[in-house]
Amino acid sequence: MIKKIGFLLISVVITAIVFFNGNNKQANAQNFPQRSGIPAKLAADYIHSVIQAGRKVYSDHIVDRLGKKIDLKATEDWKHEDTLLLPAQFLLTSSQLSNRRGVGMRYSLMSLWAINPKNGPVSANEKLGLEQVVKNPDKPFTWVVQTHGVWYFQAIYPDIAVNDSCVSCHNNHMKSPKKNFHKGDVMGGIMINFPLGGFARKESKEQLLIAPEVVADYVHSVLESDRTVYAKYIVNRLTEKKVLTVKENWMKEDALMLPAQFLLNASAVREKSLRGLDFKLISLWPINDKNGPANAFEREGLESIVVHPIRPYIGQTSVGRKKFFQAIYPDIAVTPACVTCHNNHPRSSKKDFKLDDVMGGIVVTLPLN
Numbered sequence: 317m318i319k320k321i322g323f324l325l326i327s328v329v330i331t332a333i334v335f336f337n338g339n340n341k342q343a344n345a346q347n348f349p350q351r352s353g354i355p356a357k358l359a360a361d362y363i364h365s366v367i368q369a370g371r372k373v374y375s376d377h378i379v380d381r382l383g384k385k386i387d388l389k390a391t392e393d394w395k396h397e398d399t400l401l402l403p404a405q406f407l408l409t410s411s412q413l414s415n416r417r418g419v420g421m422r423y424s425l426m427s428l429w430a431i432n433p434k435n436g437p438v439s440a441n442e443k444l445g446l447e448q449v450v451k452n453p454d455k456p457f458t459w460v461v462q463t464h465g466v467w468y469f470q471a472i473y474p475d476i477a478v479n480d481s482c483v484s485c486h487n488n489h490m491k492s493p494k495k496n497f498h499k500g501d502v503m504g505g506i507m508i509n510f511p512l513g514g515f516a517r518k519e520s521k522e523q524l525l526i527a528p529e530v531v532a533d534y535v536h537s538v539l540e541s542d543r544t545v546y547a548k549y550i551v552n553r554l555t556e557k558k559v560l561t562v563k564e565n566w567m568k569e570d571a572l573m574l575p576a577q578f579l580l581n582a583s584a585v586r587e588k589s590l591r592g593l594d595f596k597l598i599s600l601w602p603i604n605d606k607n608g609p610a611n612a613f614e615r616e617g618l619e620s621i622v623v624h625p626i627r628p629y630i631g632q633t634s635v636g637r638k639k640f641f642q643a644i645y646p647d648i649a650v651t652p653a654c655v656t657c658h659n660n661h662p663r664s665s666k667k668d669f670k671l672d673d674v675m676g677g678i679v680v681t682l683p684l685n
């Protein structure tokens with residue numbers, strides 16, 4: 317049902333855009349052989365759910381908890397104050413890292429009433445998309461558009477004022493052009509944009525499909541970026557400044573959670589919101605035995621990415637009649653804290669990690685049918 321609506325919407329919008337541009341030269345049916353893959357709308361849903369999961373873990377378990385427990389604030393000028401990034405800044409910093417990585421997919425947080433003018437819509441489509449999610453907050457607005465001969469799938473998901481602090485901070489912010497947000501309002505949107513390769517065509521009877529390995533790259537890019545922002549700008553910065561410590565038992569000790577726990581908590585959030593997509597962190601030298609390779613595929617994958625860290629190790633598995641695509645990406649020691657903590661941990665079986673080493677792998681699993 318959702319797929320059908322997504323498809324209808326896509327074809328209506330393709331037709332509309334092709335019609336408005338008066339340009340259908342690229343939309344030639346013969347050029348596009350039938351291929352299997354993940355529908356573009358579902359790919360965007362996966363990406364969005366991972367972005368949301370990271371944001372939720374950061375807002376709930378870092379900003380809210382530490383604000384209440386030890387009065388550590390999130391402030392706009394976090395770089396000069398010994399504070400936390402605002403949730404919007406966490407997302408934006410992470411998206412900049414991911415967008416720079418050049419995987420093809422880009423995402424960002426934007427609004428019609430942006431505090432930072434850089435977060436305003438840049439195209440007529442983005443403006444329309446933001447207006448649409450304000451009107452219909454229960455679904456994303458999606459469309460396809462052609463730029464320099466390449467078709468892109470674009471989606472805007474509503475960003476909602478989930479608590480009073482969203483509302484009060486924005487309404488009272490000097491630079492906010494809107495001063496009457498209420499709890500539950502759509503304050504802006506998360507925009508996701510990726511190329512369709514040779515798949516888009518006018519009035520297609522098929523779905524717009526994306527190769528699973530490409531979708532896995534997109535999902536991984538978000539995870540990796542969140543993880544890096546958390547490790548660098550929260551864990552490393554605040555422990556170096558002696559504002560906080562990082563503890564396995566972070567909840568009880570009013571401390572920061574480990575980077576691994578950030579990813580694990582994100583995966584727990586997401587499990588509820590999107591069945592099927594799965595991610596986890598594993599290693600050949602796990603501190604926690606549960607994070608060792610679960611099967612031959614995971615073991616081979618870990619062995620492979622240690623020596624070939626450029627490309628993920630990929631494969632397909634099936635459970636009963638369900639098929640899954642899996643990719644294992646290297647998990648790199650991005651900050652000195654990764655190395656020091658693991659090398660000195662009593663349960664770590666490897667004591668000679670160095671900066672930039674592959675310490676383990678991020679496994680992304682996508683359902684195929």
Ligand code: HEC
Nearest residue numbers: 392404425426427430431432435476477481482485503504
């Ligand atoms: C303590 C203040 C504060 C809180 C709390 C806060 N924001 Fe923001 N928000 C900001 C600032 C400042 C920016 C601009 C960041 C930048 O420079 O890019 C921003 C950016 C945004 C943007 C991008 C558009 C823009 O205004 O630049 C959205 C959308 C947004 N916030 C939504 C939310 C939501 C939803 C919440 C609650 C879950 C929230 N904000 C909580 C201060 C806040």
Ligand code: HEC
Nearest residue numbers: 547575576598599602603604607648649653654657675676
């Ligand atoms: C303060 C200590 C600490 C820091 C800093 C830290 N880790 Fe860990 N890491 C742990 C602990 C403890 C676990 C086991 C968590 C669990 O119980 O699942 C773990 C788990 C992992 C795992 C899963 C396999 C395993 O060992 O159980 C990987 C991979 C990993 N960390 C990589 C990293 C990377 C990369 C960084 C830096 C971005 C990092 N860690 C930073 C302590 C740390």
